[in-house]
Amino acid sequence: MTTLTQEAPVTSGTRPAKHAPIPLSRIMRVELIKMFDTRSGFWLMASIGIAAVLATAATIIFAPESELDYEAFATAIGFPIAIILPIIGLLSVTSEWSQRTGLTTFTLLPNRSLVINAKLLVAVGIGVVSMFLAMAIGAVGNIVGTAIAGVDTTWNVSAYELSLIVLANVLGMLIGSMLGVLIRNSAGAIVGYFVYNALLPTLFMTLGNLQEWFRDLWPWVDFAYAQGALFNGDPSGEDWAHLAVTTTIWLIIPLVVGLFLIRKSEVK
Amino acid sequence: MITVDSLTKRYRGFTAVDDVSFVARPGRVTGFLGPNGAGKSTTMRVMVGLTEATSGSATIQGQPFAELPNPGRQVGVLLDASAQHAGRTGREILAIAQRTMGLPKARVDEMLSLVSLTESESERRVRNYSLGMRQRLGIATALIGDPEVLILDEPANGLDPAGIRWMRDLLRGYANQGGTVLLSSHLLHEIEVIADDLVMIGNGRIVAEGTKAELLHAAGTTVRTTAAAELAQALRNAGIVVTQSNDGALRTDAPADQVGQIALNARIALTELRSSDNAGLEEMFLELTAETQREGAAA
Numbered sequence: 396m397t398t399l400t401q402e403a404p405v406t407s408g409t410r411p412a413k414h415a416p417i418p419l420s421r422i423m424r425v426e427l428i429k430m431f432d433t434r435s436g437f438w439l440m441a442s443i444g445i446a447a448v449l450a451t452a453a454t455i456i457f458a459p460e461s462e463l464d465y466e467a468f469a470t471a472i473g474f475p476i477a478i479i480l481p482i483i484g485l486l487s488v489t490s491e492w493s494q495r496t497g498l499t500t501f502t503l504l505p506n507r508s509l510v511i512n513a514k515l516l517v518a519v520g521i522g523v524v525s526m527f528l529a530m531a532i533g534a535v536g537n538i539v540g541t542a543i544a545g546v547d548t549t550w551n552v553s554a555y556e557l558s559l560i561v562l563a564n565v566l567g568m569l570i571g572s573m574l575g576v577l578i579r580n581s582a583g584a585i586v587g588y589f590v591y592n593a594l595l596p597t598l599f600m601t602l603g604n605l606q607e608w609f610r611d612l613w614p615w616v617d618f619a620y621a622q623g624a625l626f627n628g629d630p631s632g633e634d635w636a637h638l639a640v641t642t643t644i645w646l647i648i649p650l651v652v653g654l655f656l657i658r659k660s661e662v663k
Numbered sequence: 664m665i666t667v668d669s670l671t672k673r674y675r676g677f678t679a680v681d682d683v684s685f686v687a688r689p690g691r692v693t694g695f696l697g698p699n700g701a702g703k704s705t706t707m708r709v710m711v712g713l714t715e716a717t718s719g720s721a722t723i724q725g726q727p728f729a730e731l732p733n734p735g736r737q738v739g740v741l742l743d744a745s746a747q748h749a750g751r752t753g754r755e756i757l758a759i760a761q762r763t764m765g766l767p768k769a770r771v772d773e774m775l776s777l778v779s780l781t782e783s784e785s786e787r788r789v790r791n792y793s794l795g796m797r798q799r800l801g802i803a804t805a806l807i808g809d810p811e812v813l814i815l816d817e818p819a820n821g822l823d824p825a826g827i828r829w830m831r832d833l834l835r836g837y838a839n840q841g842g843t844v845l846l847s848s849h850l851l852h853e854i855e856v857i858a859d860d861l862v863m864i865g866n867g868r869i870v871a872e873g874t875k876a877e878l879l880h881a882a883g884t885t886v887r888t889t890a891a892a893e894l895a896q897a898l899r900n901a902g903i904v905v906t907q908s909n910d911g912a913l914r915t916d917a918p919a920d921q922v923g924q925i926a927l928n929a930r931i932a933l934t935e936l937r938s939s940d941n942a943g944l945e946e947m948f949l950e951l952t953a954e955t956q957r958e959g960a961a962a
Contacts, residue, residue: 414732415732425763432755499756502711504763505728
C-alpha cells in the first residue's frame, strides 16, 4: 500500500482564481445520495416499500370481505409509513453528528443552514414520492385483493383525501427532521419523536378530559389532534386554523431555534 | 496563505486558545507543534469554521473560511480521519466530496491511486479500514479539490514508516508547487524532518515561532565539568542564565565560545562543551513546554 509517488496532487490544468458557489440543487443531490448509500440508509428506505407490501398482504389476508376497499389498504399502509418517514428525516440530520460526518460536510459547506435546508427539501421530496409509491402498492393490493375475494373493487378515497394524507406524512417527516436539527443526536431525537407522537397527545387528552378550562384550548395546542383532521377527510376552516397554529408552535418555532443553535454549535 | 490573528477560544472557565497569531505562507510547510491538549486542534477547527472563535480571526487567502464560495476547491482539510460514516465505502466518501465540489467523476480514481488505495480497498466499508487507510482516505478527500491550502491535523497518525515517508514527500512536493501546508503533530521528529516553519504551542499560547533554522540556532549550549557549581557561579557572574539538569550538565542560552572563554578565565576544566543545535527539536520542545507538560518539568 505504499507508493513512491513524488508528485503532489494531480493538478487539473490551471486553477481559476474564482470558484462558483455551490448551488442548492447540487447539495440536495448529494444529500439524497447520502440517505441511500449506507446500508442502514438503504434498508430504511427499502423498508417503506417492504412495509407497504406487507401491510397490503395482511389486509388481503385478514380484512373481512365487506371492508375490502381502497380505504382499508390506504389505512393499513399509512400506519407503518407514518412512523418510518419521520425517522428517515431525523437520521439524515443527526447522522452528521452521531457518525461525525459533519466534520467533512460542514467544512465543504460552511453555510450550515443551507445544508439543513437541502436536507429538509429532500425529506419533503422523499415523503411525497414514497407516499405515491405506497398508494400505488395499495392500489395493486386493492385490485388483487378484491379479485381474490371476488368482490367489487371499490375506490373510496378521493384524490383530495389522498393529497391530505400526503400532506400529513410530509408534516410528519418535517417533524422528524426538526427534532434531528434540535437534538442532533440519533437516540435522543428518536426519543423526542416518541414524546411528540405518544406522550404529548396522551398528556393533552388527559388534560382535556380532566380540566374544563383546557377543553377549548386543546385543539389549538395539540399537534397530533390537529393533524388527525387531515386523515378524517374534509377538514373545515377551523381545522386548518388549528393545524396552522399547532404547526407554528410545534414545528416552525423549534425548527428556527434548532437552526440558530446549529449555526452556533461546535462540530466535533 | 493562512493568517491567524489574536485568536482566542474560551470555554466556560477554560481558555483553550489564548491570543494566538501566526501566518502559514505559500510554498512552505508550517509545522504546528504542541503536546496533547495544547490547543492545536481547536485552533484548526476555528480556521475552518467548525468552532466559533471567542475573539480574533483566522483567514484563508485573506478571506474568512465561511465566505469561501466552494471551500473544498481552496482548502483541503483533514481534521479527524475517523470522522466518517463507518457504513460507507472509501469510494463513496470520495464521491460525496467530488459531487459536492462539482468535480469530474474521474477525480475519485485519480485520488485513490494518488493515496495508493487499491480498487478492492476502495469498495470496502470504512468500518473495516485500518487507521492508516483512513488517513490515506482523509488525505485523498483533502486533495480532491486541488486546493491551494492544506490544513491537516496529525496526518501521520496510524501511518506505517513507509506511509509517513510517502506523506512527507507528498506534502513537500505540494509546497514546492506553491501550496500552503499547515500540519499539526506531537510527533516531533516527523515535524522536524518536514517543516520549514514552526509554530509551537503549549497551554493555548504560542511559546515559539519561526523558521526551523532560526529556532534550532537559538537552542543554546550544553556544558559539563567536574566542577559544575564553580562554573555555574562563574557564568552567573558574567550575567548568563544557567540551569543544571539532573545528569549534572549545565545548560545556557549563551553561545558555546562565550561559555568556553568564561570557563578558561575561571580555570575550570571542561569534560564536554557543545552547542545544543544537533540535540534537536525535541529537547527544545520539552524545555519550551516544560511547564505545560502533563509529565511535569522535563530535563
